Amino acid sequence: MAPSRAVYTTVRAALRHSVSLSSPYLHHRRLISAYGYEQAKVLALSSLGEPKDVLHLHSHSIAPPHSDLLTLRFLASPINPADINQIQGVYPTRLAFGTSLGTTEPIAVGGNEGVAEVIAKGGGVQGLEKGDWVIMKNQGFGTWRTHAQTKAEEVVLVKGEDREGLRPEQVGTVSVNPMTAWRMLRDFVSLKEGEWFVQNGANSGVGRAAIQLGKLWGYKSLNILRKRESGMEELKADLTSLGADAVVTDEEFEAKDFRDRVKELTNGGREPIRLGLNCVGGPLVGSMAKHLAAGAHVVTYGAMSKKPVKLPTGLLIFKDIHFDGFWVSKWSDANPGEKETCIKEVLKLTREGNFKDVPMSPVTWNHDTKQDELVSAVQGTLEGFRSGKGIFVFGNT
Ligand SMILES: NC(=O)c1ccc[n+]([C@@H]2O[C@H](COP(=O)([O-])OP(=O)(O)OC[C@H]3O[C@@H](n4cnc5c(N)ncnc54)[C@H](OP(=O)(O)O)[C@@H]3O)[C@@H](O)[C@H]2O)c1
Structure with a gap:
């Protein structure tokens, strides 16, 4: 239900005289109009391509929610490799382009995960x-935004007791x-x-989680x-401190x-x-498979090197090594109940100090943060040897 032009004009005028409200959670300042309209910003694209070429900030207003709608203020939204692939148009889940945010040409909002x-x-x-x-029930929500309005059925509540003492960055990356x-360690082989x-890729977000859960x-x-x-030595020591039994370079x-x-x-x-877990690809996978016991499984979940997996056929014939793939989006859609249980459990482990979140490079997104800063954080995700995962942390939006 789009507000009339007169309402927009009134809202724009009201927004110039915004008031700030305090939150009991983050002590942030909120810009809100006298009519209850939220002033929102999204990191959007109108065509596919390299993030630096296609992403732009778009502002829009959100009317007070009615019926089954919620208005959300984002707290933290990570920048995952798959988000970039989606923007590039090389990911199976396509971005949803539309004009519901008041644009003349269709746009889509980047980001899939967040709180x-x-x-x-x-x-x-x-x-x-x-x-x-x-947190978002499914992929494709468009989480790189200060605010959103959505149906209640599109989100999953993180109960107060589950998030107690945790930072938004920890909940938003779970x-x-x-x-x-979790699923790759449990669902292919009973170790x-x-x-x-x-x-x-043992220092990736998935790799670090696998070390700790394992x-x-x-x-x-x-x-x-x-x-x-x-x-190198610091990184090896870091993974050892998470519980890794052996850490070696590819060389x-x-x-x-x-x-x-x-x-x-x-x-x-x-x-x-x-069991072997592969997010890199290339000849290394064949070398990994050679060290596996007969009947073992190699699960591929990423292709960071962009190189194809090459295998000696003898491993298939004489050692019966199985090669599988895993995609969490598909698994989550098929297993919503189990997904919630896993999330609860990981949050519990985090609260108890038994699960450490990944090193992060937070990018503060305030109301006046410049587009260039946000876009370069997204583009930077493509570079290797990073010190931490990029994550938007929303401030006084
Ligand atoms: N299938 C699924 O359901 C699923 C779910 C989650 C993630 N993933 C995929 O898993 C991978 C890791 O995701 P993440 O969020 O954990 O990533 P991340 O924390 O950003 O880590 C990226 C990892 O990729 C390595 N890497 C980057 N460029 C590389 C290259 N050219 N050659 C070899 N290794 C390279 C990095 O190693 P350096 O530090 O040495 O650069 C690092 O270990 C991504 O491909 C992602 O799409 C898949």
Whole structure:
């Protein structure tokens, strides 16, 4: 239900005399009109391409919610590699372009993951109150925005007791990477305590989650990192502190004598490696598979090197190694109940200090933050050897 032109004019005038309200959660200042209209900004695109070429800030107003609608104020929204692929148009889930945010040409809002606070609700909304924190039920929400209005059925409540003591950055990054690690460790092979999994991209968000969950469940992890010019030992120590049993560079892993190291680690094969996790691709995957026990599985969930996986056929014929893929979006859509259980459990582990979130590079998004700052944070996600995951943290929006 779009407001009339006269209402827009009144709202614009009212917004010039905005008042600030205080939040019990973040002590932020909110710009809100005398008529209850929220002034929102979104990081949007009208055509697919490189983020730096296509992303722009768009402002619009949000009317007070009615019936089953909620008005949300975003708290934290990460910038995940898949978000970039979506903007580039090379991801299976397409962005939803439309004109509902008052533009003449269709636009889409970037971002799929995040946490928001309910700031107003329509009369028909049950089970959600002002001040509640919610995460998105499905991919494709468009989370790089200060505010949104949506149907209550599109979000999942993060109960007060589940989020107690946690920062928005921790809650806003729980539904993709930890979930992916969880399912891959559990759904392809029943690893026994003391058995191993091997993974590349071990310092990624998923990799870090896999190390920690694996440790909690009694699995040992052999972790492969891309060799870097500096900070290698620090990174190895960082993953070891998360619970990694062995951390090596790709160069060390590919060395001829690494077979001896595997023998030593696996107690002569008595504690076999029965699972491989791959987010890199390329020849490294074939090398990983060579160290696996017969009948093991390699689960591919990313392709960061953009190189195809090459395999010696003997591994398929004589060792019966299985190659699988995992996509959390598909799994989450098919298993909404289990998704909620996993989220609750990871938040509990985080609260108890048994699960550390990834290193982050927060980008504060205030009402007056410039477009260039936001866009370059998104573009920067494509660079390797990063010190932390980019995440928009919303301030006095
Ligand atoms: N299938 C699914 O359901 C699912 C779910 C979540 C994530 N993913 C995918 O998993 C991957 C990791 O996601 P994330 O959020 O965990 O990422 P992240 O925290 O941003 O980490 C990126 C990882 O990729 C590595 N990397 C970057 N460029 C590389 C290159 N050219 N060659 C080799 N490695 C490279 C990085 O290593 P350096 O530090 O050495 O650069 C780092 O380990 C992405 O491909 C993402 O799309 C898939």
